[in-house]
Amino acid sequence: MNLSKLLLIATNGDIKKGDITGTCVVCGAETESGIPLKKMVSDNFTGWNCLFSGNCMCPECAFIFSDQTFRRRSWLASENGFKTFKNDEACSILFSPPASPFFIHIAKIGQKQTWLRCMNSVANNPNQYWFSHENYDIPILFEKNKAQLYLDMVLAALDMKITKTELRTGEFKPKTWTMAYEKGCQDFLRGLGKFKRDPLWEVIVDVARRRE
Secondary structure: OOHHHHHHHHHOOOOOOOOEEEEEOOOOOEEEEEEOHHHOOOOOOOOHHHOOOOOEEOHHHHHHHOOOHHHHOEEEEEOOEEEEEOHHHHHHHHHOOOOOOEEEEEOOOOOOOHHHHHOOOOEOOOOEEEEEEOOOOOOEEEEHHHHHHHHHHHHHHHHOOOOHHHHHHOOOOHHHHHHHHHHOOHHHHHHHHHHOOOHHHHHHHHHOOOOO
16 A cells, blocks of 8 residues: 555545546556646645656545645544644654554645655554655654664753754754763763764654653
8 A cells, every 4th residue: 555545545535537648756656547747736846856757646646735734734644544743742653653554744844745755655563664754855764662762862861951953963062061071971972972864863853852
C-alpha cells in the first residue's frame, strides 16, 4: 500500500478520474484515468524534484493534492482513520503510533509536502518506520530504542536549561560549558555534540517538551 491509498482509506475520501493514459508523476504507476498536472499544481509548486517522470496524476495521488490539510497540518493516517495534531502531541504519537499500516507527517509552517518523498514508505512496524518532517526533504527513520535514548538525553539537557538551538547544532555557549563543569557533567555535554546533523536527533529535539 502506498501513501495515497492509505490516505484515501484513512479519510474515507472520494476520487475523481481523468481521461489521460500515462504515468503518474507522484507514485510512478501507470494509469488510464490520469488527471492533467495543470489541474493539480499551481505555478508556485516547489516539489517538482520529488516527482517521477510522467505526464499526469493517477486519481489516488490527485486526491492528496486536492486537500491542503495534508500540506498545512501535522497528521497521522491509518486504516482506523485520519487525525491532525499539534506539535505538542508529536512526541507521544511518534512513540505510540496506531496499528500498522500508518504514516506520520510533522508540519512546521505548512509550506512543503515533504511526504512526497515517502510515497512507498507506509509504516508496517511501530518500532522501526519512516516518517516525514517538513524541515527535511528525505524520509526519516524512527528506531524506537534509539529515539528513546535520544529523548532521555534531550529531556535531561532541557532540565539543565540547555537550549534547543544548542542541542540541535551541537554548539554550546560558554555559560553552558561553565554550568556543565560546575555540575561535573562536562562529559555528558561533550557527548551531545556527536548527534548534530542526525535527522532523528534533530526531530526529537524539536518535539521534546521540557518536564514540569
